[in-house]
Amino acid sequence: MNHSDLEQALLLLQSGELQGEERRRLEASLAADPELQARAAELQLLQSAGHWSTETLPLPEIPELNRERILQAAPRHRHLPRLQLILAAAAMLLVGINLWNHLAPVPTFEHLVIAPPRVQSPELNVMSEVEEDPLISELAELDAELALLEEPLLDALQDELLDAWAEELLQLEDTI
Secondary structure, three states, X not given: OXXXXXXXXXXXXXXXXXXXXXXXXXXXXXXXXHHHHHHHHHHHHHHHHOOOOOOOOOOOOOOOXXXXXXXXXXXXXXXXXXXXXXXXXXXXXXXXXXHHHHHOOOOOOOOOOOOOOOOOOHHHOHHHHOOOXXXXXXXXXXHHHHHHHHHHHHHHHHHHHHHHHHHHHHHHHHHO
């Protein structure tokens, strides 16, 4: 028998509605389980007390509420401000590192030039032993033409970019 069944059975017993088989079942459950006996005694005490009889149930003594008692009961976290300071510093460090990565100029590697490997001895010249491939010679010619075209084209693009930036700066200066 669980607690809710016990409460209902005790209410029916008090009102006189519990008889016969159900009453014997309640008495057998109470005799077998000491926890149910304690719960039944508690419920019968509460039912007999009623709402107006505060003299029947003893009230616990409440200690006086004063400043010292409140301060003793309040939790003390002396390490909390230090922990908050450490966490705030770590968060600011992470934000700073992320901003540095996004705002730092991107390094350019224009000064690095990848040169083909140089062969020191004449015995290791592989191209002399391979037959002349027309595709390789055509690619070499196209590469040479591209190298000739790149310099003026790059100079023209740089001039156009510098002119566009100068115009934007002048417009911004006029608006200020």
